[in-house]
Structure formats: structure tokens, C-alpha cells
Amino acid sequence: MQYRFGPFHFDPTDRRLTRDGVPVDLSSRYLDALALMIAVPGTLITKQRFMDEVWKGVPVTDEALTQAIRALRKALDDDAANPRWIETVPKHGYRFVGELEGGSSRPMAGIWSTGVAGAAGGAVAGVLGGFAYALAGWGNAFLVLVVLTGLLGAIGGAGIGLGIGVARSIASASMVSTVAGGAAGGLIVGALARLIGIDAFTLFFGKAPMAMTGALEGLILGAAVGLVVARAPQRRRSLFLLTALAGGVAGLTIAALGGRLMAGSLSLLFATFPETGIDFAMPFTFPGGLWVTVGVTTIEAIAFVALASLALSSVEKGARQP
Structure with a gap:
């Protein structure tokens, strides 16, 4: 499954995010967080689900998740106040709201x-x-x-x-x-x-x-x-x-x-x-x-x-x- 949205191309299998063909540098955790959201576009991903599936039960504070989303928004040139890709659901979690050109449907x-x-x-x-x-x-x-x-x-x-x-x-x-x-x-x-x-x-x-x-x-x-x-x-x-x-x-x-x-x-x-x-x-x-x-x-x-x-x-x- 590969995903295209705007100028970005994301391949979760190859673990690569590129912008206009140029690799975007992101840590492994942040790629996992993006993969989790982009796999179910429009679906709310709760904070607990991020902790379970990205940090896999490793005890971390909410600040770690906040930092991950902040880094993703910076990499995607997104704005929290007017989100194009990642929307915040206050006190609950986040969802990917961008329009995908591929990969949004299960083959x-x-x-x-x-x-x-x-x-x-x-x-x-x-x-x-x-x-x-x-x-x-x-x-x-x-x-x-x-x-x-x-x-x-x-x-x-x-x-x-x-x-x-x-x-x-x-x-x-x-x-x-x-x-x-x-x-x-x-x-x-x-x-x-x-x-x-x-x-x-x-x-x-x-x-x-x-x-x-x-x-x-x-x-x-x-x-x-x-x-x-x-x-x-x-x-x-x-x-x-x-x-x-x-x-x-x-x-x-x-x-x-x-x-x-x-x-x-x-x-x-x-x-x-x-x-x-x-x-x-x-x-x-x-x-x-x-x-x-x-x-x-x-x-x-x-x-x-x-x-x-x-x-x-x-x-x-x-x-x-x-």
C-alpha cells in the first residue's frame, strides 16, 4: 500500500516519506504515527491507541505524542489552526483529514x-x-x-x-x-x-x-x-x-x-x-x-x-x- 497526498508520497513498507521525490527525514516513531493515521483516513485515532500501537506500551507522557504530531505537521508543512493533513480532536486524539490519491481503499x-x-x-x-x-x-x-x-x-x-x-x-x-x-x-x-x-x-x-x-x-x-x-x-x-x-x-x-x-x-x-x-x-x-x-x-x-x-x-x- 502506497499513499499520495498533495506533493507527498508515503510508502509504509519501505518506510519512506518523500516530497516531490525528495526524502523527508522523520524518526521511526513518527513514521509509525503517520502510518497509523493514514491507514484509516478520517478516523479518530485516540491517544491510547497511539500509545498502544506506536509506543507499544512503553510508558511515555502525552508530551511525547504532542511532539510527534508537531514534528509531522512541520514535515508536512501543515497548520494546526487550519489543518490540511492532520486534525486535532481536543482531549481525544488526532485524525488524518487529507485527500489520498491512492491506497485509501483496501485492495x-x-x-x-x-x-x-x-x-x-x-x-x-x-x-x-x-x-x-x-x-x-x-x-x-x-x-x-x-x-x-x-x-x-x-x-x-x-x-x-x-x-x-x-x-x-x-x-x-x-x-x-x-x-x-x-x-x-x-x-x-x-x-x-x-x-x-x-x-x-x-x-x-x-x-x-x-x-x-x-x-x-x-x-x-x-x-x-x-x-x-x-x-x-x-x-x-x-x-x-x-x-x-x-x-x-x-x-x-x-x-x-x-x-x-x-x-x-x-x-x-x-x-x-x-x-x-x-x-x-x-x-x-x-x-x-x-x-x-x-x-x-x-x-x-x-x-x-x-x-x-x-x-x-x-x-x-x-x-x-x-
Whole structure:
């Protein structure tokens, strides 16, 4: 990705800023700060995000950031009072407001990379779920479970990843576009997968489990993944808390709305087709088992959101670094 704005040309991979072909001397930190802002034009970059992604958690004062922006403005011949390139949002942070001639849109390769990353994270979550389900009582279908859950997890993750990639190619990489893209991708893939699954079962067996996971669950999980990707902090503890919160809320919301994730869908599937010989059902019907169902759904949501968002965040970080 290379960017042109006014007389400037910025290549974050080569770590060069030039003006009319003449190199502009900037320190590594200041180049990182420019790369962070220019990658998401029009988006507010908070002071904390600068600290996390430019100084990478190294304790510094706000003056260090102020000095970095001052140096960038001097290099870009910009005016804080009448900004052409970098705008100050008092008490919050800064944003790049210049018009880019190139690089402002995510190329198709970037969109596909988010799709692949989402598929990888979803697949890992699905495979781990398959192992857990086998240990929980479906051991006589171990290989089938692992392959099935891994495949479905990959499809769901790919849809969410592609949704985020497309949304960020159309709009800036803001929290709103990222959450909306993830939700839209999850909804579309969830709806299509459910329709295809129902049609396939009906075609081959004359019946199908009608309450399988689908659009609702995909939308909620996609929004949760998008939220984590958009707000992902650098500190592991903060990232863990955000992931647990987003995934937990998503799982509880799905359970409250009567939705099902993988365990519930598989339980319904095996109940619909007893000829499989797999006798294990999620306790959806009796009062005491309701809490088990809610707990399992929440754990599934946290695992999926954590692994899918981790994979997608890694792609985003890699795209920003030289």
C-alpha cells in the first residue's frame, strides 16, 4: 500500500516519506504515527491507541505524542489552526483529514486476506469444539464431529472476515464500519448456510432440523467479532477482557433469543436423525438444563469470537507494520 497526498508520497513498507521525490527525514516513531493515521483516513485515532500501537506500551507522557504530531505537521508543512493533513480532536486524539490519491481503499488481496484469516480462526474454534463435544459424549462420531464443526466454523469465520474486509474497503476502518461489516457477513453466511443445509437434508432424507443456527446467530457473532477487531487493545489482559465480554454478551443474547450455536444445532440434528446412533442431546427442554444450555452457548460464542477476532486482528496488525 502506497499513499499520495498533495506533493507527498508515503510508502509504509519501505518506510519512506518523500516530497516531490525528495526524502523527508522523520524518526521511526513518527513514521509509525503517520502510518497509523493514514491507514484509516478520517478516523479518530485516540491517544491510547497511539500509545498502544506506536509506543507499544512503553510508558511515555502525552508530551511525547504532542511532539510527534508537531514534528509531522512541520514535515508536512501543515497548520494546526487550519489543518490540511492532520486534525486535532481536543482531549481525544488526532485524525488524518487529507485527500489520498491512492491506497485509501483496501485492495482485493486485503479483502481476501481477512476472509482467509476469519476462516482460519473459525476453523480452529470449530475443531476445538468438535474435540470438546466428543469428550462430552459424542465419542462414537469423533472424526465426523471434528470435520463438521471445523468446516462450519471456517465458513462462518470466512463470511465475517469477508464482511469486515468489504466494509473497510467501502468506508474507513472505523468501529461502525467494522462492526456493521462483521454483522452483515455473519448474517448472510448464516442465512445461506441454513437454507442450503435445510434444503440438502430435505432432499436426501425427506426431513430437516428447522431450528438450526442461522442468520440471527451469524449477525450477533459477526458484530461481536467486528467490535473486538475495531477496538482490539495491544495489552493481552485488556484484549482478553474485551473478547470475553463481547463473546459472553453475544452468547447470552443468542440464548435469550432462543438461538442455537454448534452444540445445540448438532443436538437437534442427531435428534432429528436417530439412525445415526448418536445419543446425546443438549438439555433444552427441562428447567435445570436451561442453565447448561445457556452456559454452553456462551462458552461457544466466547471461543469463536476470541479465535476469529485474534486471527483478524493479526492480519490488521501485519498490514500496518512494515
